[in-house]
Amino acid sequence: MLDHYKQDYNKQRQQFVLIDQLGLVLEYTGILLPIKKGQNLKELHPFFESLDALLAMPNPEFSFYCVHLDLGTEDLIADIDMVRKKEGMLLVIHDLTEHYNSYQAVAQARNESIINEELIVLKNTELEERERFKNLFIQNFSHELRNPLMSSMAITQILSDTSLSSEQEQLLEVLRDSNTHLKLLLEDTLSISMIASGKLVMKNTLFNLHKMLDLLSFTYKTKAKAKGLQFTYKAAKQVPEYVEGDRLRLYQVLTNLLDNALKYTVKGSVSLTVGFNQQWANKVHLHFEVTDSGPGIPEDKQPTIFETFSQLASPDKQQGTGLGLALVKGLLALMDSTIVLHSATGKGSTFSFDLGLKVPLQSAMQQQIDIGSAATSRKMGSPGRKYKLLLVEDDERVLTVLFKMLMDSDQFYIDVLTDGGEVLETVIQNEYDLILMDINLPNTRGDHITRIIRDFPFKNVKQLPIIGMTAYAYEDHMQAYKEAGMNTVLAKPFDKEELLQNIFMLLHS
Amino acid sequence: MQRSKKVVILGHFGVGKTSLIRRFVTNQFSDQYKVTIGVHISKKVVTLSAEESISMILWDLEGTDSLDQVRDAYLLGTHGVIFVFDVTRPSTFQQLNSDLKIVSKKLPERPLLVVGNKKDLVSEKDLNELLLSHNISHDFLTSAKTGDTVEDVFLNLATLLNTDA
Ligand SMILES: Nc1nc2c(ncn2[C@@H]2O[C@H](COP(=O)(O)OP(=O)(O)OP(=O)(O)O)[C@@H](O)[C@H]2O)c(=O)[nH]1
Numbered sequence: 287m288l289d290h291y292k293q294d295y296n297k298q299r300q301q302f303v304l305i306d307q308l309g310l311v312l313e314y315t316g317i318l319l320p321i322k323k324g325q326n327l328k329e330l331h332p333f334f335e336s337l338d339a340l341l342a343m344p345n346p347e348f349s350f351y352c353v354h355l356d357l358g359t360e361d362l363i364a365d366i367d368m369v370r371k372k373e374g375m376l377l378v379i380h381d382l383t384e385h386y387n388s389y390q391a392v393a394q395a396r397n398e399s400i401i402n403e404e405l406i407v408l409k410n411t412e413l414e415e416r417e418r419f420k421n422l423f424i425q426n427f428s429h430e431l432r433n434p435l436m437s438s439m440a441i442t443q444i445l446s447d448t449s450l451s452s453e454q455e456q457l458l459e460v461l462r463d464s465n466t467h468l469k470l471l472l473e474d475t476l477s478i479s480m481i482a483s484g485k486l487v488m489k490n491t492l493f494n495l496h497k498m499l500d501l502l503s504f505t506y507k508t509k510a511k512a513k514g515l516q517f518t519y520k521a522a523k524q525v526p527e528y529v530e531g532d533r534l535r536l537y538q539v540l541t542n543l544l545d546n547a548l549k550y551t552v553k554g555s556v557s558l559t560v561g562f563n564q565q566w567a568n569k570v571h572l573h574f575e576v577t578d579s580g581p582g583i584p585e586d587k588q589p590t591i592f593e594t595f596s597q598l599a600s601p602d603k604q605q606g607t608g609l610g611l612a613l614v615k616g617l618l619a620l621m622d623s624t625i626v627l628h629s630a631t632g633k634g635s636t637f638s639f640d641l642g643l644k645v646p647l648q649s650a651m652q653q654q655i656d657i658g659s660a661a662t663s664r665k666m667g668s669p670g671r672k673y674k675l676l677l678v679e680d681d682e683r684v685l686t687v688l689f690k691m692l693m694d695s696d697q698f699y700i701d702v703l704t705d706g707g708e709v710l711e712t713v714i715q716n717e718y719d720l721i722l723m724d725i726n727l728p729n730t731r732g733d734h735i736t737r738i739i740r741d742f743p744f745k746n747v748k749q750l751p752i753i754g755m756t757a758y759a760y761e762d763h764m765q766a767y768k769e770a771g772m773n774t775v776l777a778k779p780f781d782k783e784e785l786l787q788n789i790f791m792l793l794h795s
Numbered sequence: 796m797q798r799s800k801k802v803v804i805l806g807h808f809g810v811g812k813t814s815l816i817r818r819f820v821t822n823q824f825s826d827q828y829k830v831t832i833g834v835h836i837s838k839k840v841v842t843l844s845a846e847e848s849i850s851m852i853l854w855d856l857e858g859t860d861s862l863d864q865v866r867d868a869y870l871l872g873t874h875g876v877i878f879v880f881d882v883t884r885p886s887t888f889q890q891l892n893s894d895l896k897i898v899s900k901k902l903p904e905r906p907l908l909v910v911g912n913k914k915d916l917v918s919e920k921d922l923n924e925l926l927l928s929h930n931i932s933h934d935f936l937t938s939a940k941t942g943d944t945v946e947d948v949f950l951n952l953a954t955l956l957n958t959d960a
């Protein structure tokens with residue numbers, strides 16, 4: 287009985303076929319393949335066409351796994367064993383369709399996920415590469431703009447010192463505004479791309495927060511008044527006077543928010559509020575808020591306004607690129623904070639963020655403040671003595687401008703070199719008080735020359751104060767120039783006041 | 796006179812082996828990816844001249860990560876080889892040279908064509924740069940999707956197999 291069942295069972299799942307040397311069916315059992323005695327298997331399926339080669343081989347046995355023998359009707363996936371016999375070849379065909387179909391599903395999932403992952407990685411690498419290229423381009427581009435902007439700013443300054451008609455005065459004012467705006471845009475663009483490429487790092491120093499806020503309040507009260515707007519400033523009394531943080535970047539965040547508020551508000555008021563959240567050990571948590579009574583920002587626009595180059599369509603076409611808010615977002619992220627916006631059309635807007643700042647210990651603070659005030663008190667030059675400066679700069683326009691700035695102060699005798707190769711000789715033969723030197727010079731570089739000067743045996747040459755000037759104001763570059771021995775490095779564009787301050791700081795120390 | 800020649804199509808998974816055969820045999824293409832397991836065998840008769848034609852028995856093998864994993868039984872009695880890689884996926888051609896070494900060890904002295912598939916997905920310029928930077932020598936660049944250069948591959952191999960006798 288059981289034998290009968292077994293036969294029946296096997297009939298469904300196995301087939302034995304005996305073929306001769308030519309591939310003709312001699313005998314068979316089972317029903318898997320629709321074959322007849324005397325039939326040539328090669329005609330049944332191309333798999334068997336390759337049998338010729340096998341018949342000629344010396345091996346007594348072969349096994350083929352997972353062969354698809356689709357014969358038009360139903361799919362058959364089988365393992366096929368071949369055993370050499372004296373009559374010819376015995377084929378044993380095992381139907382494993384079900385088994386292989388479930389295996390196929392597994393392989394399908396596996397392969398698809400591997401390929402997807404691979405393509406995602408490729409895509410990301412490509413995007414990163416593009417982003418990197420974009421940032422590099424922006425950085426280089428903004429550096430290229432520094433020299434011409436520097437000339438433009440300086441010439442504006444020079445012109446304003448000449449006698450002008452009132453119409454010319456007005457035109458010059460417009461020019462000065464444009465310069466300032468351009469400089470700001472340049473700085474913002476650079477900052478954003480530096481943030482994006484991870485090159486911007488926060489520099490935490492001790493600073494007087496009250497003073498900074500007072501300055502902001504004063505500046506924006508004036509600006510608001512000029513636009514016929516109210517400006518209010520409120521700070522909680524627990525806000526500490528001295529904190530440790532990146533003053534410049536915090537200032538940048540607040541000015542951007544305030545400028546933005548002023549720009550879009552036509553009527554009403556703008557306010558700056560600094561609240562106190564809590565103080566833990568030596569860390570204070572503050573809440574900054576800039577509120578305006580402007581047109582408000584529709585809800586659907588809110589998620590995108592912090593993106594680079596997005597700007598609300600405004601009816602009176604305000605100038606600007608909308609870089610400010612993107613910069614705010616990026617800078618705050620570097621300070622471990624997030625900008626929050628509450629706004630609705632017609633209801634004005636409130637931009638706010640929480641910020642944790644270190645509050646320094648009393649003694650360390652006193653020391654730093656002393657240093658700070660000492661530096662500012664000996665800022666400007668004393669009358670009487672004139673200093674001898676060596677100015678090394680190859681860009682003619684910049685040179686003209688610098689020359690004029692320095693001459694105007696009437697405190698310097700100035701020698702000019704345009705070729706870095708002549709610096710060393712000139713320095714040895716003359717007694718200078720200070721060198722003002724561009725970094726990128728024809729034939730050589732300012733930082734290289736500095737290195738050589740610092741290695742000189744003569745004390746008067748070796749210790750000569752050197753101020754570098756560069757349009758490539760990357761943090762790491764600036765640092766490298768200082769390591770080469772430059773006392774100070776100025777990033778172009780700079781203005782007359784910045785230049786003179788730095789010169790006198792060195793001359794008097 | 797018509798002779799049968801067994802051709803195996805090798806390469807990593809998903810490179811388009813099945814699609815190339817499908818394009819050549821039935822002139823069809825599908826965007827759907829159905830992973831091949833084991834082997835599918837199909838056949839196409841190629842006419843070389845008025846008197847000569849070859850019946851190509853095309854063994855479409857499952858893709859593997861490495862050619863070491865190919866089951867030897869599948870390769871028995873092979874006359875010619877097509878190795879396919881995917882020009883959009885570096886993992887399928889990064890070890891091309893060692894892959895080809897394995898092929899020529901397992902199947903010495905058989906005609907072998909190296910094919911970069913899916914060329915429709917990359918620009919010609921990027922493609923050339925890519926191949927150059929990876930130091931890849933290929934015989935054909937194809938697209939199973941558009942049919943570009945697909946027939947050339949098989950006809951070229953047929954000719955090689957024919958002169959091989
Ligand atoms: N764009 C494009 N897609 C292709 C081309 N060739 C194949 N594909 C797609 O690539 C995927 C994989 O193709 P298959 O032919 O199944 O690849 P395979 O090499 O047989 O894969 P395995 O059987 O797993 O080894 C499918 O989604 C195809 O539609 C081509 O030339 N161009």
Ligand SMILES: [Mg+2]
Nearest residue numbers: 812813830831
């Ligand atoms: Mg396949």
